Amino acid sequence: MLTMTGICALVAVSVLFFILGYFVYNGGVSINWDFFTKLPVPVGETGGGMANAIVGSAKLLLLASLIGVPIGFFGGIYLAEFSGNKVAFVVRYAADLLNGVPSIVIGIFAFALVVHPFKRFSTIAGAFALGLMMIPITLRNTEEFLHGVPRALREGSMALGAGKWTTIMRVVVPAAYRGIMTAILLALARVAGETAPLLFTALGNQYWSPGWNQPTASLPVVIYNYALSPYEDWHRQAWAAGLVLLGLILMVNIVARVILSRGIAVPRS
Amino acid sequence: MATSSINVPSAGPVAGSRSFLSKLRSGDEIARLITFLFAASVVLITLLLIYELWIDSALPRHKFGLSFFFTRIWDPIAENFGALPFIYGTLVTAGVALALAVPLGIGAAIFLAELAPQKLSDPLQFFIDLLAAVPSVIYGLLGVFIVIPMMRQWIQPALKSSLGFLPLFQGPAYGVGFFTAGIVLAIMVIPYIISVSREVLLSVPRDQREAALALGSTRWESTWKIVVPFARTGIMGSIFLAMARALGETVAVSMVIGNTPTISSSLLSPGYSIAAVIANEFAEATGDMHTAALIELGLVLFLLTFILNGLARLLMLLTTQRGSGTAQA
Amino acid sequence: MKRIAGMLVVVLALGGMVWAQSSLLINGAGATFPAPIYSKWFDQYHKASGSQFNYQSVGSGAGIKQVTEGTVDFGASDGPMNDDQIKAYRTKNGAGILHFPTVLGAVVPTYNIPGVSGALNFTPEALSGIFLGRISKWNDPAIAGANKGVNLPGNDIVVIHRSDGSGTTYIWTDYLSKVNSDWKDKVGKGASVNWPVGLGGKGNEGVTGLIKQTPNAIGYVELIYAAQNKVPYGVVKNASGAFVKADLASVTEAAAAAVKTMPEDFRVSITNAPGKTAYPISSFTWLLIPEKFKDTAKRDAIKGFVKWAITDGQGDVEGLSYAKLPKEIVEKELKAINKIQ
Numbered sequence: 001m002l003t004m005t006g007i008c009a010l011v012a013v014s015v016l017f018f019i020l021g022y023f024v025y026n027g028g029v030s031i032n033w034d035f036f037t038k039l040p041v042p043v044g045e046t047g048g049g050m051a052n053a054i055v056g057s058a059k060l061l062l063l064a065s066l067i068g069v070p071i072g073f074f075g076g077i078y079l080a081e082f083s084g085n086k087v088a089f090v091v092r093y094a095a096d097l098l099n100g101v102p103s104i105v106i107g108i109f110a111f112a113l114v115v116h117p118f119k120r121f122s123t124i125a126g127a128f129a130l131g132l133m134m135i136p137i138t139l140r141n142t143e144e145f146l147h148g149v150p151r152a153l154r155e156g157s158m159a160l161g162a163g164k165w166t167t168i169m170r171v172v173v174p175a176a177y178r179g180i181m182t183a184i185l186l187a188l189a190r191v192a193g194e195t196a197p198l199l200f201t202a203l204g205n206q207y208w209s210p211g212w213n214q215p216t217a218s219l220p221v222v223i224y225n226y227a228l229s230p231y232e233d234w235h236r237q238a239w240a241a242g243l244v245l246l247g248l249i250l251m252v253n254i255v256a257r258v259i260l261s262r263g264i265a266v267p268r269s
Numbered sequence: 270m271a272t273s274s275i276n277v278p279s280a281g282p283v284a285g286s287r288s289f290l291s292k293l294r295s296g297d298e299i300a301r302l303i304t305f306l307f308a309a310s311v312v313l314i315t316l317l318l319i320y321e322l323w324i325d326s327a328l329p330r331h332k333f334g335l336s337f338f339f340t341r342i343w344d345p346i347a348e349n350f351g352a353l354p355f356i357y358g359t360l361v362t363a364g365v366a367l368a369l370a371v372p373l374g375i376g377a378a379i380f381l382a383e384l385a386p387q388k389l390s391d392p393l394q395f396f397i398d399l400l401a402a403v404p405s406v407i408y409g410l411l412g413v414f415i416v417i418p419m420m421r422q423w424i425q426p427a428l429k430s431s432l433g434f435l436p437l438f439q440g441p442a443y444g445v446g447f448f449t450a451g452i453v454l455a456i457m458v459i460p461y462i463i464s465v466s467r468e469v470l471l472s473v474p475r476d477q478r479e480a481a482l483a484l485g486s487t488r489w490e491s492t493w494k495i496v497v498p499f500a501r502t503g504i505m506g507s508i509f510l511a512m513a514r515a516l517g518e519t520v521a522v523s524m525v526i527g528n529t530p531t532i533s534s535s536l537l538s539p540g541y542s543i544a545a546v547i548a549n550e551f552a553e554a555t556g557d558m559h560t561a562a563l564i565e566l567g568l569v570l571f572l573l574t575f576i577l578n579g580l581a582r583l584l585m586l587l588t589t590q591r592g593s594g595t596a597q598a
Numbered sequence: 599m600k601r602i603a604g605m606l607v608v609v610l611a612l613g614g615m616v617w618a619q620s621s622l623l624i625n626g627a628g629a630t631f632p633a634p635i636y637s638k639w640f641d642q643y644h645k646a647s648g649s650q651f652n653y654q655s656v657g658s659g660a661g662i663k664q665v666t667e668g669t670v671d672f673g674a675s676d677g678p679m680n681d682d683q684i685k686a687y688r689t690k691n692g693a694g695i696l697h698f699p700t701v702l703g704a705v706v707p708t709y710n711i712p713g714v715s716g717a718l719n720f721t722p723e724a725l726s727g728i729f730l731g732r733i734s735k736w737n738d739p740a741i742a743g744a745n746k747g748v749n750l751p752g753n754d755i756v757v758i759h760r761s762d763g764s765g766t767t768y769i770w771t772d773y774l775s776k777v778n779s780d781w782k783d784k785v786g787k788g789a790s791v792n793w794p795v796g797l798g799g800k801g802n803e804g805v806t807g808l809i810k811q812t813p814n815a816i817g818y819v820e821l822i823y824a825a826q827n828k829v830p831y832g833v834v835k836n837a838s839g840a841f842v843k844a845d846l847a848s849v850t851e852a853a854a855a856a857v858k859t860m861p862e863d864f865r866v867s868i869t870n871a872p873g874k875t876a877y878p879i880s881s882f883t884w885l886l887i888p889e890k891f892k893d894t895a896k897r898d899a900i901k902g903f904v905k906w907a908i909t910d911g912q913g914d915v916e917g918l919s920y921a922k923l924p925k926e927i928v929e930k931e932l933k934a935i936n937k938i939q
Contacts, residue, residue, distance in 0.1 A: 001489045002384050008376030009385070012459050013393055016400045019411065042637035043655075044826050044918075071307050078304035091308045094315040100578040101318065102517025104544045105567045108551065109318045112325060119668040121625070135311060165300035186402075193404020196519040196544070200552045206640075207623065207650045214623055215652060220406045224520060227410050228799075230806035230827045235414070242410050246403065253402045257395065344792040345763070417811070441754045443797060443812060528761035528798030539797045549800060550790070553660030553763035 020246070027243030030236045040206055040217075046233040050241055052208050056216035060127050060202065061188055063212065067131025068191075069184055072138025076180075079139070080146035081168055092140070099136035106132055107197035115201055121215040126202030130194060134187040141183030145176035182256040189252040193245060195220035219245050319571075326565035328558050337565065343530045343546075345554070350562035352569060354530035358447065358540035359570070362522060363515040365451025365536065366458055371508055373455075374462030375497075378504075381463065382470035383492045394467065401460035409524040412453045417444040417525060420452075425537055440535040445527035448536040453521050458511035465510060469503030469588055470496060506584035513577040517570065519544035543570045624896055627654040628661020628674030629765045630802040631820045632883045635701055635918050636674065639903075639911050646906075649899040657801060659763015659789040665886050666690055671896055673886035676703070677768025677789050678865035693890035696938065697864045698904055698931055699882040701912075702853050702921035704844035705769050706831035706879070708824045709816040710809050711736060713751060718832040719744035719841045722777035722878075725834070728755055728816060729774065730781060731795035736814065744835070751814075758808050758817035761798025763789040769881040770818045773869040777878075818879075822919045836878040837870050848877035849921040857924045864931070880921075890939045901938055908932070 038049035075095075079088050110129035115121055149172050157167040173180070202216050204225070209216035219241055226238035329337060329350055340351020377397075381390045421444030428438045428448075473496050481491035497504070527539020528549060543566045554560040633655035640651040656664075658675035665673030666687045678697055679687070687695045707720055724740045727733035733740050737750040760767045771787040785791050799805035799817070806823045809815045821844050824831040833843045842848045852871040860866060870878045885904060891897035908931055912922045923931075 001493070002380075005376040005380035005384060008373045009380040009393055009463075011373060012377045012400070012463060013396045015456055015459075016396050016403075019400075019403060019407065022411065022415070023407075042641045043634045044637075044822075071310055074304045074307035075311055078301070078308040082301045082304060083308065087305075087308070091311055094312040096578065096582070097575065098311065098315050098318070100513055100517075100574050102519065102544055102567075102570055102574060104517070104519040104547050105318075105322070105571050108547065108564060108567050109321055111551075112321050113317075115669060116667070121669055132314065135314075139308075139311060164297040166296075168300070189402055193406060195404070195406045196548055199548055203625075203627070203656075204654050205652045206637075207644075207652055210623060215625055215654070220404065220520075223406050223410060224524075225803075227406075227413050228524065228801070228807060229803035230810055230823065230829075231803075238410060242407050246407050249402055249404060250399055253399055257398065342792065345790040346786055346788040346792070421812070441756060441814075443756060445797060528800070529793070529796065541798075549761050549798075550763070553657050553663050553789075 020250075023239065023243040023246055027239035027241075030240035031243065035237070035240055039208070040222075044231065048237075050217075050219070050222060050237065052205060053217040053219045053222040053241070054244070056123070056202070056205070056209055057192065057219045059123055059209070059212070059216065060130060060198070060218055061192055063123060063127030064130035064134055064191060065184070065188060067128060068134025068187065069138055071131075072135045072187075073142050073180070075135075075139045076142025076146060077168060077173070079143040081164070081172070092143075095136040095139045098132065099140075102196075103129075103133065103194050104196040107200060110197060110201045120213065121201060121203035123202055123209060123212045123214065123216045126198045126216065126218070127212075129197035129201050130191040133191050133194065133197070137187040137190065138183055141186075142176075142180050145179030145183070146172055148179070149175045178259055178262075182260045185252050185256040189249045189256070192252075193220055193249055195224050322564060322568040322571060326561050326568050328561040329565045332558070337562075338569075341530075341532060345550075345556070345559050348556065348558045350558070352543075352566055354532050355541050355543040355546055355566060356569065357532045358526065358530075359516055359542040359544070359573075361447050361536070361540065362450040362454055362526065362542060363512050365448060366454035366515045367508060367512060369452065369455035370459045370462055370511060374459045374507075374511075375466055375504060377459075378463045378466035378470060379492060379497065382467045383496060384488070394464070397460045397463050401464065403457075405457070405518060405520045408453055408457055408521040412449065412521055412525040416449055416452060420444045420446075420449050429537070436534040437536050440533070440537045442537060443527060443539055445525050446537050446539045447526065447533075450522045450526040450540075450542070451536070453525055454515045454518055457518060457521065458515050461511045461514055462507050465507035466500075466504045469500045469507065469585075472503075472589070473499050500588065502584045503588035506581040506588065509577045509581035509584065513574045513581065516577070517544060517574055518542075519548050523548050543567075622649045622895055622899055623652060624649060624672070624899055625652050625654075625670045626661075626672040626674060626885075627656050627664045627670045628886070629658040629676050629883055630655040631658070631676045631703055631705075631764075631766050631769075631881075632674065632701055632920070633802070634822050634826070635915055635920055638914055638918065639907055642911075642914070643903055643906060647899070647902065649903070651903065655801060655803075657760070657762040657789075658765030658768065661765075661886065662789075663763075665695065665888070672888070672900060674884065675768075675789075675886060676765025676881055676883040677772075678884060679886065691888065691890075693888065693939075696887050696889055696934065697884040698887060698908070698934070699864050699884050699923060699927060700904075700907055701915050702849050702880060702882055702923065703919075704821045704849050704877050704880050705766055705773075705818050706821050706824050706844050707816060707834065708806070708809050708819050708829045708831045710813055710829065711751065712753075712813050713749060715830055716748070717830060717843065718748065719835070720832045721835045722774075726774050726778035726781050729757060729759075729794070729796070730778075730784070731757070744841075753814045756812050756815040757793075757796030758799055758805055758812070758815050759793050759796045760790075760801070760805060762800050764801075765789060765881075765883065766802055766818065766820055767791065769869060769879060772867055772881075773879045776870045825919050834878050836874075836876055837872055838874045838876075840874055842875060842877045844877045844879070846916055846919075846921045848875055849880045850924070852876040852878070852880035853882070853921070853924055853927075857926050860927060860930065862934075864927075864934070887938055889937060897938060901935055904935055905932065 035049040037051050041048035106129050110125050114125040114128050157171040198218050198221050205215045205217045223238045223241045226234040337352050341353045342349050342351050425442035432438045478491050481495040522542050523545035529539040530541045547563050551563050636653050658677050661673035661675050664670040721744050737752045742750055768789045775782040775787045799808040802819045802823045805817045806819050806827050809817045833841045836842050851873045852868045856866050856868045868880050908928050
């Protein structure tokens with residue numbers, strides 16, 4: 001029985017290494033300087049790169065964090081420091097609900113709210129969808145990590161005459177800093193790979209996307225489109241892009257978890 | 270841990286009752302208000318989402334009513350829309366995924382929680398957490414270039430020749446289909462089953478195990494006969510959680526399911542899922558009815574995941590209540 | 599904390615400014631049928647004029663929808679907008695929409711049959727029977743009868759169609775509706791139909807990809823996709839009874855009859871055209887350009903592009919297996935460009 005369950009665990013874990021290995025093998029050959037710096041070439045021709053998709057994804061994530069992190073962070077502070085139980089329950093429930101919404105439905109919502117009224121696909125619309133998905137993770141984790149800070153710290157600060165807000169911002173949050181940072185990193189890693197919400201919000205772009213109000217290419221969507229195409233060269237590029245995406249996401253996850261485990265003993269996400 | 274709202278009066282005359290405005294002057298009230306607004310915005314956004322889904326799907330709801338759920342036809346030209354093939358596809362692929370992932374996942378969780386030494390269990394759990402972080406499009410890539418050819422060349426023909434008498438495994442071997450989508454989904458949800466089940470198993474009170482061991486049972490017997498049944502509501506919760514995740518998966522599924530709205534008893538048949546049809550058709554649905562029908566499908570999906578997540582939370586709640594030391598019958 | 603916020607604001611502002619200063623960006627979406635030639639054209643026009651045309655090949659259905667909604671500046675479709683769609687556009691946008699044919703192309707039946715590498719002969723009965731699901735094996739007499747001497751296996755046919763709203767589907771179903779009354783009644787013609795059988799692929803690209811990977815598959819794609827990806831495609835029997843291969847001459851011949859009767863708005867179907875050497879599944883493909891533009895810079899850029907595409911740009915089309923527009927039609931179009939305000 002030990003062996004059977006052990007085999008189960010081994011199979012599960014080996015999938016990860018299989019995926020990694022396959023991507024390194026297939027994608028590694030296509031990673032070159034062109035890939036990171038050139039724009040895509042016309043359909044059917046070989047060569048070119050994904051520079052615009054990489055930058056596009058970066059812009060999307062930057063804007064998404066500006067939307068998702070403040071709401072999650074300050075909302076979490078409210079839940080942990082100010083609110084009563086009833087309000088906390090409602091907010092937590094709403095956050096969990098939002099977390100469980102399938103990403104394609106978030107895409108529909110973002111389309112209805114941002115693309116349709118303004119009549120354009122844009123980085124903002126895509127970032128809005130991704131930001132929404134970041135909110136629940138940031139909120140719940142901020143709340144948990146703030147809860148994990150010992151009461152004594154708060155009381156000590158107030159005993160010294162600090163106001164509540166000062167206590168929170170100067171004492172409690174810094175104490176929970178590691179946990180909150182890792183929560184933000186994990187939220188970023190989660191939405192970095194999301195494709196569905198971008199399909200009809202950010203759409204796509206063969207060129208650089210100027211400013212924030214135009215459609216933009218993004219790594220996951222480009223991978224999706226290239227994988228479904230019949231062109232061998234595009235398949236090759238899709239593997240390379242997948243390797244880059246996978247590598248980044250796994251790295252962020254590893255870094256976040258290592259930071260977490262080295263920090264104060266606070267509740268895990 | 271209960272948070273007490275400590276109202277620290279600002280420097281100045283201590284007042285018995287203070288008006289709202291004077292409270293506002295103290296930075297803490299402003300802070301409370303602002304953070305409240307942020308927290309409230311989460312609730313507002315969620316409500317707005319549900320509202321949008323409801324309003325934008327009004328057209329087909331009025332035209333088709335409940336028959337939307339039982340019609341098999343999806344005809345954009347005749348504007349006749351029925352959700353049955355997509356609901357069927359969504360549920361079948363999730364079912365296949367669970368059938369594959371649950372035994373593997375629970376087995377692995379038992380190993381990690383009960384049978385493996387800590388030094389082995391923690392790193393393995395770390396890798397499983399990483400597996401959960403792999404994005405959907407990566408699984409889609411693997412699905413298209415590895416799983417589909419494997420299915421078409423080896424697995425599906427093998428299933429047909431050995432189990433072909435069952436209606437489950439009949440029909441041509443396309444490579445894509447319900448079964449393929451189920452396999453890809455299974456890989457995607459295993460980490461969730463493992464993580465949650467492992468935590469639930471770990472939270473079973475020690476005295477349960479020790480009592481069993483004291484009575485002479487083997488390690489395995491105490492695990493399988495005492496600990497696992499004790500944790501079973503939590504494990505059920507993890508299964509519902511995994512199912513909710515599987516239902517909402519869009520990209521990986523749409524790349525391997527075949528994109529054909531059919532209802533077939535065969536797992537080898539191509540099909541369609543709710544999320545996949547929305548992804549494929551939303552950007553081009555001409556005609557308000559078509560778009561609204563897709564939004565109604567989104568509403569259905571939302572409701573399905575809502576119910577499943579709710580059930581999962583309920584079960585988790587029951588488990589933690591049980592975990593507070595009550596003896597197992 | 600404040601420092602981080604401050605840095606973030608600076609970065610954003612800089613980023614927005616820097617990126618906002620690049621050249622004019624025009625967004626379009628639509629058909630995958632002409633995507634290879636449009637992609638090449640936009641690239642060349644960008645080098646010549648500096649304007650960037652971001653074209654997303656998401657399918658004709660999406661092109662029509664997005665240009666109607668106003669979320670893109672122009673659309674592209676190989677199924678012309680029908681009267682309802684044009685009316686809807688006018689209602690939503692207060693002005694009309696214009697169709698401009700850009701190239702002529704062909705939709706070919708492509709297949710992946712183990713052991714068969716040459717061009718098969720397809721009769722209209724065979725094609726409609728296969729796609730109706732009535733002919734299910736490759737060695738069916740309806741197919742074998744036209745292909746004596748070819749060793750067709752007894753395998754099941756895997757039909758592949760489009761999963762997205764497609765002008766290529768429109769052309770294909772338009773043809774099948776003309777040659778088979780059963781198809782016309784049961785399925786009809788359109789960008790998205792209720793397919794009796796088959797798997798769905800996304801875009802011409804997706805269908806070609808599926809055919810390449812699926813043995814015994816048959817599907818319909820634009821000629822260049824079959825040619826570029828070296829997928830065998832068949833010859834089709836035309837209205838005059840001859841088996842015609844899709845190439846520049848046969849496609850041009852298909853348009854010849856339409857040249858004389860071309861309506862003002864350029865919406866015409868040339869499937870199943872008369873003419874001994876005409877390829878029966880040919881079609882124009884159109885750019886959908888709004889009549890009125892608020893942004894004059896965009897309007898001028900688009901007008902400039904259309905003018906270039908139907909004159910100088912035609913030099914590139916044959917290299918990608920599309921046929922040039924007939925001269926008479928180009929002249930009519932050049933006049934029609936002035937309608938764009």
